[in-house]
Amino acid sequence: MAKSDPPPNDPSSKSALGRRATLKEVAKAAGVSLASASYAINGAGSVGETTREHVLKVAAELGYRPNQSAKAMKTGKTGAIGLILPDLTNPFFPSLAQGVIQAARAHGYSVFLTDTEGSDEAEQRAVNLLIDHGVDGVIWFPIADDGPVGKLIEGVPTVVLDRNLPGYDVIQADYAEGGRLAAEHLIAAGHVNIGVISGPHAASSARQRAEGAIAVVRERANLVWHVHNAFSLDLEPSVARALESREATAVIAGADLITIGAMRHIGALGLSVPGDVSVIGFDDIPWAQLHTPPLTTIDMPVEDMASAAVETLVRRMGAPGEPRRRIVFNVELIERASVRVLK
Incomplete structure (x- = not known):
């Protein structure tokens, strides 16, 4: 039937x-x-x-x-924002991305996430792709302080993370204060001979972290060396040589990823952390407390920064003519087991 x-x-x-x-x-x-x-x-x-x-x-x-496409044609809005990050292999950035996605969802937005892999060319392609897809706004964590991307992104509401770029709303942490806290902690623990591994010189936040630490060390202790490294576990030859000199009883690194790479190299030299060398990182990535020994580091309020970035972008999309805003978050020293007290 x-x-x-x-x-x-x-x-x-x-x-x-x-x-x-x-x-x-x-x-x-x-x-x-x-x-x-x-x-x-x-x-x-x-x-x-x-x-x-x-x-x-x-x-x-x-x-x-x-039908979001039909809605976008009618309203000129897609209900999506773009998030441009430099390196998703660094555990700091997935945590940041999660915070942005959760905050955006609470405001009714979806997020297009792209990883530029530290490449200027990939960063330019990412911006073009997001603009072509008609995102309503962009949250951008630049690779460096300068470059052509800023001109490509003009006309699209944009909030910048980490870098204090002119003409944009900016969300940052007090990086120099973080460097000072790290140096003061080591000096209070009795360390006199201190080395500093800063992040890439092209990033103002990396420079500020190192400058904050170096100013305190030079005033109250002995800066035995200062070298640079990419935000990576892999160490530059100059960093490896500095550690191999065994001049420093303590090391401040510009990122937890660099710190863990340094700890790995220290171990390969037959030395121990913190028995022979104390170390302090920056970022408090999820790996920091899982490492052996757990890493003393400078914590940035990633979730708060992500939420502020989204809220600032939503405000900017609604009021394009508002004055530029710069929000700076406090940082905090997280004491764990990678620093030895000498006195």
């Missing part, structure tokens, strides 16, 4: 349609006007709560999903 087709307003007709249900079909199935169906689904307009719940229930049964 043949089975008759279900009536158009039967929710079971979803499978028969073999395609995405339309708003018009939702309105018909719910027995309301097209306008009321739109108000109910978009949370806008004048529609009673009972009607709203009924429409949403019918929409769910039909498998209705708003």
